[in-house]
Amino acid sequence: MSATENTPAPKPYAAPGVSMRELLAAGAAARAVSTPPRVPDAPLRQPKAA
Numbered sequence: 001m002s003a004t005e006n007t008p009a010p011k012p013y014a015a016p017g018v019s020m021r022e023l024l025a026a027g028a029a030a031r032a033v034s035t036p037p038r039v040p041d042a043p044l045r046q047p048k049a050a
Helices: 020-034
Strands: none
Touching: none
């Protein structure tokens, strides 16, 4: 048996004291800040008055 077989699998990192709600809110805020603004829609053409 080698030393690598005795090594436990690494556990995923989780910051203590941070709720899932806060993590999701931070992700949503980051997405909102990093998304460029939408291009305005082209104005509708008005028929010319005679």
